[in-house]
Amino acid sequence: MKIPNTNQIELFLHCKKCIQEKPKDISPSDYQSIEVGWTKLGLQAWCTRHDCNVMHIDFEGMQHPANLTREEEK
Numbered sequence: 001m002k003i004p005n006t007n008q009i010e011l012f013l014h015c016k017k018c019i020q021e022k023p024k025d026i027s028p029s030d031y032q033s034i035e036v037g038w039t040k041l042g043l044q045a046w047c048t049r050h051d052c053n054v055m056h057i058d059f060e061g062m063q064h065p066a067n068l069t070r071e072e073e074k
Contacts, residue, residue, distance in 0.1 A: 014028050034046065
């Protein structure tokens with residue numbers, strides 16, 4: 001199966017603290033500040049607003065297919 005480079009997100013990640021304190025007139029994606037990056041174990045999402053872990057995935061040393069291309073601009 002080819003891995004697409006278009007947005008296929010079905011469930012977004014959010015910092016629990018950001019969701020609890022965000023103002024009612026702001027969407028979660030506009031309020032939160034999450035960085036995602038590689039670690040020695042795998043991949044981590046980090047909330048920079050609260051300086052805390054959102055999710056850390058351990059790939060257990062396995063390599064997985066990935067699409068690192070971007071969609072051509074039209």
